[in-house]
Amino acid sequence: MKLFDKVSFLFRITSTHDIARRYFVVNGFDGALTMLGLIIGFLVSAPAELSVIISACLGAAIALTMSGLSSAYVSESAERQLALSKLEEAMASDLQDSAHGEAARRVPLIIALVNGLAPLIISLIILIPLWLAKAGIPMPVSPLYIAIAMALLLIFLLGVFLGNISGVSWLRSGIQTLLVAVLTMALIYLFAG
C-alpha cells in the first residue's frame, strides 16, 4: 500500500480526517498571526538588525512547532487509545495487531506532524523576504512590509481553504480571517505602538 493510501486508510478507519485538517488550519493560523505580531512589534519599536528579527521570529516558529508536535501527540494518543479500548471492549478481543491498533499508534504521530509543521512552514514562508533582504537582494520596500503582506495573504488563503471545506463563499471566509489579522494588527499598534 502506498504511503498516501496507507495514511488515508488509517485516517478513514479512525474518522480523523477532519481532526488533522482542523489542526492544520488552527496551528497554521497561529503561526501566521504570531509572525505577524512579531514583525509588527519590531516595526513599531526601535529599529533592530534584520538578523535579530529573523532569529526572534525563527525562535517563535520553532517553539510553535515543538508546542504543536507535543501537545497534539499527547492529546491524540490519549484519544486514540481510548477509542481503541472502547472498540476492543465492543469486539471482546485484542486489536493491538490489527489495523485499528496500528492506527492508534500512528495516527497521533501523523496528526502531531501536521500540527507541528503547519506553523513552521507558514512561518518560514513569511520569513522569506527577510532572508532575501539579508542575503543582499534589493527590495522595493522594507522586507518587513513584504513579510506582513505575505502573512496577510497566507491568512486570507487559510480562510479560503476553510470556506472551501465548509461550502460557504471562499471570499467571505477569506475576508473573515483577514479581518481577524487586521484586528490583531490594530491591537498591537494600540498597545505597543
Add this chain to the structure above:
Amino acid sequence: MASVKRVILDVLKPHQPNALEFCQAIAKGGSDYRVELTVLEVDENTETVQVKVEGSAIDFEAIQSIINDMGGSLHSIDEVEVQSGADDG
C-alpha cells in the same frame, strides 16, 4: 489434495473498514476470489456480517489473517465446499 472452493463465514467487525474495503481486502488474498458480504446486524460500534468467499483454491488461514488485520473476529464457519483433486485417494 483437497481444495476449498467456497466458505461462508460469520464475522464480527468494527464499522470501519467499511464493507467494501473489507471485501476488497479479502479478495486481494487470492487471484480469483469472489467475495460477497451481507450485513446481518448493526450495533453501536460493531456489525455482524456474513462473508461468502468463492475461489479455485481458497487459503483459509490467509483469509482469517486478513479478517483479523482489519479488526474483525471470525465467529463461525457456516458453510464449506471442498473438492478433492485427482491425486486424492
